[in-house]
Amino acid sequence: MLQKHSSRAYGVGVAFVFTLATAAAIAAPPANAWVSGIKVSSERLTVGYSYKVTAIISRDLISLVSFTDNGDQINGSPVRPWGFEASVTWTPKTPGTHELTAWQRIGGIDSKTITVVVADKNPVDPSGERPGTTGSANSIPLDGLPATGSANLP
Template structure:
């Protein structure tokens, strides 16, 4: 291999390395999750709802992640169409659900209250231990209620 070929190869490798570094070093905060909406109203368990996020910024094509109360519900998703992210969501538990959409360094969260039609009196839905679920009803049956 001659000197000229080595210089060309080294130059190409250096350029490729610089390109990769610039992609990974790009400011991810330039992606913005502007708003989240949830279809329907009076959300109930075991019913599917559409989650939609409106996106903007220079990082609009970065992968999008969805979570429910901090638990991943989507894995990485490519935003499509450009400027939007969509996910079908079926809540399995009643109570307060914090739905979060993240893209790059930007996140947006929306609170969704979910009910169980078979237990229309969940107590304080913001208290994870509150309510009079089946255990509470069983104890009040044993000890009486006031």
């Protein structure tokens, strides 16, 4: 009789462990992510210029891909993947650090995020002058003749 009890306890234990393993497998994300990477078309980013932000898709080539900049949806998003990629044009409006995220919602959210730094379009140095607005053309020859003069840009 003692042996019958322990067999029943063993069977209940195995069923419980199997149930937990099944629940964990259902709740866990897939081994291969849907969005496997994200990239931007340039490393030097400036306010007001447009760049291509691309998500690399490794599994689900049907579901739409959404893109956000610091949590705000990027215009033109969401987009349908094409050839293991999905892209959107992004024009940063503010300088500083930006978190760009690409994600798909498929029974949960699968996403990748990159952090980029955007430069101001017209930086001003502490003296109040914009860098690169003054200069000289004294050393640039035109038609074989030495050039003279200077230019101050607004």
